[in-house]
Amino acid sequence: MTGGAAIGLPPIRHNDYSPLRPPALGGWEPSLPVSVVIPAHGGQHRLDLVLAALAAQTYPDRLLEVIVVDDGSDPPLRLPEIAPPDTRIVTADPGGWGTSHAVNTGAAVAGGAVLHRLDSDMVVCREHVEALARWHHLSDHVVTIGAKKFVEEPAVEPARLHEAVRAGALGDVFDLSSALPSSTEETIARLDGLRASRNPYHVCTGPTVALRREVFHAVGGLDPAVPRGEDTEFAYRLAQHGVVFVPDMEARAVHLGLPAQRLDRDRAVRLVAPYLAHRVPLRRDLRKDRGRRWLVPYVEVVLHVDGAGQEQVREAVGAALSGSVGDVVVTLVAPWPDPAAGRRPAPGDPAFELRLMREHFSHDDRVRLADRVSPTPAPIPFRYTGPVSVPPAPRTLERMIEALQRDRLGMLVVDLADGGTAVLQRTEALGRARLLGACGVTAVTASIEATHGVRRADRAEFWPAARPDTARQDTARQDAAGAGTPQGTARPGGARPDRGRPAAKSPEPDRPGPRAPGRPGHGKAEPERRAPADPALRGPRSPRTLLSRLRAVLGEG
Incomplete structure (x- = not known):
């Protein structure tokens, strides 16, 4: 790569990443170290399942570290028996709290060239890390987005889940036929994998996203002052930085539990709106008040x-x-x-x-x-x-x-x-x-x-x-x-x-x-x-x- 572009490839126009041709899963040799950062607050059993799945990844162990950031759990989180070899728990920096603060804490101590943010209730398939990381070997200004479905959390032990992920058989543990699809995946499909999207940052939500570490720090990381919609606000700043958003549907995962929006969608949307109104000027629909001044001008x-x-x-x-x-x-x-x-x-x-x-x-x-x-x-x-x-x-x-x-x-x-x-x-x-x-x-x-x-x-x-x-x-x-x-x-x-x-x-x-x-x-x-x-x-x-x-x-x- 030279200057952020793959050698010999034409520049990516808008978000049409078609010039990038990723290698087939299992048919290439990775070289970039990846740091998986997991913000967590309680939920020890779910974390045990997440780490058991990460221990079965096809991405080489020598290139993979996992950083769990304990955001004030009581009792404190502990490392389970089944986890990737280079896994550690760190405590969120004092003086702050919340997902954004925890992710920033993990990113500050991460050593990988690629940061992979993963939620503590996301169980990934065995090729998940590999699928997202392969794009970063082609370009240093892409942000990769994984796929997910929502499932009811089953009563399963980490050892059984680990074996199912290693065998490529998530369906043996989760009832994928009744899983709820993510609305972002519908948008991704409708817009030709976001190639035709005018504002692809809209679907870059936090549960599983990977990007170069220097890009993360260049835009200032996540904003702890945004407790709702922080992933969308972060993705908006990434878009202004000039990145290309690449969803990879082969990076499959299941989200343990149904989406919170199903409980009260109206309130969920209203909770996010004021934070995005001030910080995402392209959301013109949120700036209808006469004579207002906003945090980020247009x-x-x-x-x-x-x-x-x-x-x-x-x-x-x-x-x-x-x-x-x-x-x-x-x-x-x-x-x-x-x-x-x-x-x-x-x-x-x-x-x-x-x-x-x-x-x-x-x-x-x-x-x-x-x-x-x-x-x-x-x-x-x-x-x-x-x-x-x-x-x-x-x-x-x-x-x-x-x-x-x-x-x-x-x-x-x-x-x-x-x-x-x-x-x-x-x-x-x-x-x-x-x-x-x-x-x-x-x-x-x-x-x-x-x-x-x-x-x-x-x-x-x-x-x-x-x-x-x-x-x-x-x-x-x-x-x-x-x-x-x-x-x-x-x-x-x-x-x-x-x-x-x-x-x-x-x-x-x-x-x-x-x-x-x-x-x-x-x-x-x-x-x-x-x-x-x-x-x-x-x-x-x-x-x-x-x-x-x-x-x-x-x-x-």
């Missing part, structure tokens, strides 16, 4: 403001925050001066404009100040980068995201003529490019083109010309205001001339369409006012290529 707007005037920057920030997409955070990039340097701003200070600009925005949590653009906006799913001189029109972000979602693109590049270039990137596509080793605008763009697609468009599609009657109405409003507020500047309290129009409907979570629920729609576009282009972004007057504009707007020109 779009990051990046503006390079060094050399720009304060009024121009205020206009651009106001336009970004008052558009039809509500979940927005703005990042202002400049060599911000040290606030401790100097007693107070002085007119002759070379950093005078930046000092005033910093103070103007420093107490708005929707505006961030940064010295440089971060490599990725993750977990924010979209990043817009454009010149300060051409602020987004009221529906620019909405229309650009709609175009990206409709065609499943990774990047949209809009030529603004003398105004430079505006770029919208899908975070998961940017993450994939980084996993593949792309560095620099040219290489990143080429990688995104190969894995997700890049479209180039003209300004008129996303900054539509205003109708004459709209222009007259807006001019009259400005005259009535007295001071003639610049077009696009945020009004006090976030008010806009078009406030009060009907709210847009939220799309389904897996369907394209980014319109922010609960925000006013815009039946007419604002009249366009083109401010003088920032010289730092425009460069010389001679014609420039689209690539040079792209480099400039992304801060690498």
Whole structure:
């Protein structure tokens, strides 16, 4: 493998992992060590069965370690007689509790190149670990998902189960004919093994999942602050990192006990919803409240403001925050001066404009100040980068995201003529490019083109010309205001001339369409006012290529 891709294979487009051809079970020689991490709280007998099945795996013992993380069991868990040779029990780190905390504890002490998270009530078939691990020998940016069915827990001893798993006869112990299928497997089958899925992270639930250890740590592990839906939230962050989700139905397993959702599905769904609403912006169906701010925004707007005037920057920030997409955070990039340097701003200070600009925005949590653009906006799913001189029109972000979602693109590049270039990137596509080793605008763009697609468009599609009657109405409003507020500047309290129009409907979570629920729609576009282009972004007057504009707007020109 090189840069996260198998040598000689074409890049994986979206989630279509067809270029990866895994070896047949039993017909290859593994080389990667695997650490199976099992979070457990009580349930000693079930754990005994789980470990008995793991002791019968076809994956070599020399490459397999099992770490059971005891999450406050009373009495403490113990190692049974039948378990893989390299099995140990560790206690969850003090100061926390819960599945996420336990998994993170196990991952911190794991030595394997591959982390295989397995629940303490999952009895796996003999090829289970091998089936998932074979994909990780082909690519280091896949996340593999095992299959499962739900069964009533039988009265069976670990020794008998061990022999049944070794013989490949789980059906001798469990009544598989009456087992309940997992709903995720139905989704996997309907979407061609997730190859056709727009958001495959939805089915990446926790009971049996394997991934590279460095990927686990790169996204920050599981979030202990999410007690419900923690596996989905973790999978969402993995998706923004650029991974490919690969379900393997030959990695069979049975879940001891029926799914909890069967008892009260409505309450089970409601328990998860508020946690995902704040952390998974693509779940537009969960963000229907008007005027809300969420933990993870939907779009990051990046503006390079060094050399720009304060009024121009205020206009651009106001336009970004008052558009039809509500979940927005703005990042202002400049060599911000040290606030401790100097007693107070002085007119002759070379950093005078930046000092005033910093103070103007420093107490708005929707505006961030940064010295440089971060490599990725993750977990924010979209990043817009454009010149300060051409602020987004009221529906620019909405229309650009709609175009990206409709065609499943990774990047949209809009030529603004003398105004430079505006770029919208899908975070998961940017993450994939980084996993593949792309560095620099040219290489990143080429990688995104190969894995997700890049479209180039003209300004008129996303900054539509205003109708004459709209222009007259807006001019009259400005005259009535007295001071003639610049077009696009945020009004006090976030008010806009078009406030009060009907709210847009939220799309389904897996369907394209980014319109922010609960925000006013815009039946007419604002009249366009083109401010003088920032010289730092425009460069010389001679014609420039689209690539040079792209480099400039992304801060690498």
